[in-house]
Amino acid sequence: MKRRVFMKGAATAGVAGAAVAASTFSTPAIAKGKQKWIGVNTFGKAGLLGRAFDAFAKFVGEASEDRLSIKVYHAGELVKPFETFDAVQEGTAQIGLGAPYYWTGKSNAIQFVAGMPFGLNAQEQNGWLYQAGGLDMCNKVYNELGLQFLPCGNTGNQMGGWYNKEINTAADLDGLKFRMPGLGGEILKTFGVNVILLPGTEVLAALTSGAIDGTEWIGPVADRGKGLYKVAKYYYYPGWHEPATVLDCFINKKAFDGLDNSLRTIVEHAAAKTNLMLLSQFQALNNAAMDALINKEGVQLKTYSDELLQAIGKRATEVLPAIASKDKMSQELYDHLIAYRKTSVNWARLSEGAFIKAREYADL
């Protein structure tokens, strides 16, 4: 029913021609001519992620001299944000941009593609995905859903969250109404946290009214933009729950398989560049935004105590394997990820960890 309504909406929006072309893309005649794809974005037009998807489509058109052109519809323009995955699975659109943990209702395993509490940072995720078999593992999950997955962005390190009281021990979490989606929220529940799920648009209002006592969002640049510092006093780090979050480009499998070699490589390179550009953007903007939050907005920066982080880490050690054990695919993906993580922990401590500390000894 929902799909019928959607198809009507698509026709009304004047994209019927493109939809027809798209539905026949796999015939040789079309494959060798000019193809048109419909792209659906889970994120809004105005933000970094909207502009990134536009840039992605622009590159594909330019590089291929319009052998493949993608008409992008941002959140709500053609389908509702969380209906993008359905639209691409059904072939109504050919390509979408989102974040893997949004699709947990479709697949328990898929949330581990997005990232994991106490898991990998962005650079490690890219190492795993591109150079240690991670991409193939993830595509086992997506292929079963009729899709091809390409990593297409990364938030980098997130922050721990905003509170109006100090959080010193596990006891301070008990009874707290806190917004945190995904695997991190599952861990907090075991401390008696009342975990609330809210879309981004409602977070500030809920925090202002007291409907929630605190929230995590993303990191300095996004959190500053949302104005969270106006209604919450304390900003905690580190973001143990989302050390980095992968954004997913999901492509209808038949559409992807129907591309010739040249177009496939163009689409893959477009996704890789978008991945690198978005991470670089968060990195560059977070630097300055954190500076502004502290020095202009007077935010009180706090670190979670070692005692509390140890307690949360211990609980993660129990909760994450339990979620992974729910089905065979989740277990396989989790085991692959954990084997890579084991080698990462030590190297990160010796390299980035030790360097970040030593760097402060130079007053440049």
Add this chain to the structure above:
Amino acid sequence: MKRRVFMKGAATAGVAGAAVAASTFSTPAIAKGKQKWIGVNTFGKAGLLGRAFDAFAKFVGEASEDRLSIKVYHAGELVKPFETFDAVQEGTAQIGLGAPYYWTGKSNAIQFVAGMPFGLNAQEQNGWLYQAGGLDMCNKVYNELGLQFLPCGNTGNQMGGWYNKEINTAADLDGLKFRMPGLGGEILKTFGVNVILLPGTEVLAALTSGAIDGTEWIGPVADRGKGLYKVAKYYYYPGWHEPATVLDCFINKKAFDGLDNSLRTIVEHAAAKTNLMLLSQFQALNNAAMDALINKEGVQLKTYSDELLQAIGKRATEVLPAIASKDKMSQELYDHLIAYRKTSVNWARLSEGAFIKAREYADL
């Protein structure tokens, strides 16, 4: 004279046709037809960097349906490794791959493009280059040399180096014969280190014979491959001198400007993807190699003491600005880099730094 000899060599190598085509690339007739470029690699064919340049060229050919094809010559195949920059400046080749600090003889400023002791890590470098004006700043340096620069790889964090005695204080450095190129070597000289410059192929022999007392090379995967653990006992971290090193794709400016919009975007995306792939490769392989060095090869891992790192950091605070002040371009690039670095230091401590430490509390 050297160039004449080279041209003769090129003709002998059977690339005369390509060279002729390349020399006329900027005429409209060629610009709209099929172009052939010669690519020269500073690195050898067999390693990661050789394969990466081959993949780069393959993508450009595939994506453009051979509107632009690049014939790659690896180190020594057409010109000597350190003559690649000259060959591209002169237009004998159109594109090259190397590392910016190799070209310090051409430009004092260019070594800061590669990276800086106590400077930026790889993710921060990408943030600076792509999203904070760094790429334009670097291209001021390259454009003056008749070239266009695209970041095309990154080693990530390097290690501090190999020694056969413990290095506890600054006094232990005095009189040491140590191989370390670039800005890091300039800093060590002020501690009485006899800094030796040696190409990679001679490092192991020199360490074995006692011609040098120690060396830095890259990081676990490259150092293990070179067999350094067989002749040096102690492996020190962190790599304060090269927190990450950018690899450069340098393109003859006229050749680059002669590309149409489609080909230019293809070349830019090829470089960005190569940048991401190489960093991911070092990341993924270093994880496992460090594990093997410690657990299989019995390497004794040591950390530089805080006292020593403080002393080196203090010296870097004096030496680096002095090198940057040598000319106007160096000063401008350095100031731009340092302004970005100032905001990075704090955010890195709160994000990656704190996370890397906290992560060890989960036993996953």
